[in-house]
Ligand code: 13P
C-alpha cells in the first residue's frame with residue numbers, strides 16, 4: 001500500500017499532512033506530522049499541487065483558505081469536530097454583534113465562516129501569545145472552546161467573554177481515574193492538552209499543544225507519563241522514547257481509549273482511494289475564504 005501511495009503522490013504532485021491524532025500507520029506514512037499550528041504553516045508553505053490532509057474538516061479547510069489555487073482533499077468528508085460544530089455561524093454572528101466593542105479571538109477549531117467573523121485566530125500552541133498581543137484596554141470575545149478560554153484567562157490575567165463550546169474527547173477525561181493513576185505511579189508526570197477541563201489541568205505538570213507535549217517528553221528525563229489528550233500522540237512519544245512509559249488517561253466511562261471519533265474515520269484504504277480519484281475536495285465560497293484568510297494571516301504573522 002505504501003508503494004501505491006508513493007506512486008499516486010508522484011503522479012499528482014501531492015503532499016500528505018497528518019495530525020498527531022491519526023492512526024500510527026497514517027502518521028508514519030505522512031510527509032509531515034504536526035499540531036494544528038505546524039500543519040497550517042506547512043500548508044501555507046508547500047509547493048505541491050495537491051494537499052491530502054489527514055485530519056478533520058476544519059484543518060483541511062484551513063489549508064484551502066491559504067491555498068485557493070491548490071486541490072485540498074480529505075480521506076473522509078465526515079471527519080468533523082465537535083468543537084467546531086459547537087459554534088454554528090448564525091448564532092456566532094449574533095453573539096459577535098451583541099459585543100461590538102470586543103476583539104474576537106477564535107480557536108482554529110471552527111468553520112471558515114466563523115473564522116471570517118473573527119479578528120484573529122489562535123491554536124492551542126499560541127493562544128496565550130495571541131491574547132497577549134491584544135492591547136490591555138481592549139475587551140475580548142474568545143470562542144469556541146470554553147476550557148481553553150478559561151485556561152488562557154488564568155495564564156494571561158485577561159478577562160474574556162467565552163463561547164460555551166467544548167471538545168467531546170477532552171471534556172470527558174476522568175479526574176478520579178487521574179488521581180488513581182497518580183497514586184499508582186507517583187513518579188509519573190501528568191501532561192495535558194488545554195482543551196481539558198480545569199479539574200484535569202490542576203493536576204497537570206505540563207500543559208500544551210500536542211507538539212508541545214511530545215517535545216516535553218523528548219526533552220525531559222522523566223520516565224513515566226500520564227497523557228491527558230487523544231492517545232494518538234503516544235505513538236510519537238513511544239517511537240522516540242522506547243524506554244519511557246506512557247499511560248493514556250481514562251475517560252469517565254473508564255476506558256483508556258479516548259480516541260477522537262472524527263479523526264479516526266480516516267484510514268489507509270480511504271487515503272489511497274481519495275488520492276487515486278482526487279475525491280473529497282474541499283471547496284469554499286471565495287467571499288468566505290477571503291474573509292477567513294485575514295484573521296488567519298494575522299495569527300501567522302504575529303506568532
Ligand atoms: P493541537 O493544537 O494540539 O493540534 O490541537 C488540535 C486539536 O484538535 C485538539 O483536540
Ligand code: SF4
Pocket residue numbers: 056080081082083084109167168169170195230260261262263
Ligand atoms: Fe475536535 Fe476534539 Fe477531535 Fe480535536 S479531539 S478534532 S477538538 S473533536
